[in-house]
Amino acid sequence: MKVDINELAGYFSTININLINMVRSVVPPGGKCFGVFTPPYSSFIFPLHGRARMFFDGIPYIMDPGKIFHSGPNMTLDKEVLGRFEWDFMVIHYRVDGDEKDGLSYGSSHYQLDPGQNTRINDMLHRLYHMCNTPGNLATLRAKSLFFSLLDEIFTCANHQRNDNNRDLIEQSIEYIKIHYMQPLTIPELAEQHGLNSKQFAYLFQKYMGIGPNEYLIDRRMRHAKELLCATTSSVAEISACVGYSDPYYFSKLFKKRTGFCPSALQRSF
Incomplete structure (x- = not known):
């Protein structure tokens, strides 16, 4: 699914979210799992190390560090680890409260974001993981605030990355025109x-x-x-x-x- 970053930011600015949990998993080389379903809530998936392939409702995604993926609730899921290294990743599970707006719902869709390798995103992700696994209402409040700060950083970086890629594309076209x-x-x-x-x-x-x-x-x-x-x-x-x-x-x-x-x-x- 193609994502409009501005539209995506607008979606998350208008919905009510409850963070369910945040987990970290390590799957050994050759690990596979077919014919299962995603949880009954939405998820952001953050590859940390290694490489894997996931299919959400039959649509494949290559899970590399520097990319972030979203899955909707109750989607068919197939996954397998690629290469000789274990696959290390984190997942944020959340639920959208209330009726969703008419039209496209990013909360129930699968898509990919490409913010690139970013130390700030990585730092915020690990802080959020610690906060989500800390008991108490104050920690819950801080986790929710940090979650939105993390989304802000991801969307900003993904938007810049796309602009940089588009600029490179046009520069390549100009060089091609000069030659041909x-x-x-x-x-x-x-x-x-x-x-x-x-x-x-x-x-x-x-x-x-x-x-x-x-x-x-x-x-x-x-x-x-x-x-x-x-x-x-x-x-x-x-x-x-x-x-x-x-x-x-x-x-x-x-x-x-x-x-x-x-x-x-x-x-x-x-």
């Missing part, structure tokens, strides 16, 4: 390289570059075409093909619109 601008590139093809649709890709490109991907591609082609027109004796048709346009007439119209010069006239002037 002479090919008949299309925005859907560029988007597909990163598992996005055209609208998503265009939004991210505009966000980080301040210009749309098609505008950037055209600008790149026109600048290189201008260099060729001024520095070589190649024909307009040859230069058109060199910068990714098979139709010299279309190239000439676009070049004049972008630069104010007719290609052949610019070439003659040099």
